[in-house]
Amino acid sequence: MTAASDEALDGNAAAGVLAEVFAMDVTAAIGQCAGCGQRSPLGATVAYLQAPGVVLRCRGCDLVLVRVVTGPDRYWVDLSGLSVLRVMRPDDAGPSGA
Numbered sequence: 001m002t003a004a005s006d007e008a009l010d011g012n013a014a015a016g017v018l019a020e021v022f023a024m025d026v027t028a029a030i031g032q033c034a035g036c037g038q039r040s041p042l043g044a045t046v047a048y049l050q051a052p053g054v055v056l057r058c059r060g061c062d063l064v065l066v067r068v069v070t071g072p073d074r075y076w077v078d079l080s081g082l083s084v085l086r087v088m089r090p091d092d093a094g095p096s097g098a
């Protein structure tokens with residue numbers, strides 16, 4: 001049932017490219033799988049960094065959740081495997097706002 005293989009790392013391994021694309025670390029964002037409905041932080045998914053681009057797969061059903069391909073002057077981002085991505089706003093990080 002697990003999607004992991006010898007090439008697989010956990011989703012936290014994709015933090016660098018995801019931070020570049022989204023200008024913040026979204027590994028803590030909660031993604032809901034469009035296939036099985038499992039909700040998980042992106043950092044807890046299964047990451048393949050040696051694919052053509054970065055691929056994150058669902059640990060529940062192995063569906064591709066996120067694909068990021070890096071070109072010389074742009075990124076291609078496919079989030080079609082996510083039905084929802086919940087990203088916390090920095091202002092909501094705690095009660096001690098200015």
Ligand SMILES: [Zn+2]
Nearest residue numbers: 033036058061
């Ligand atoms: Zn799934």
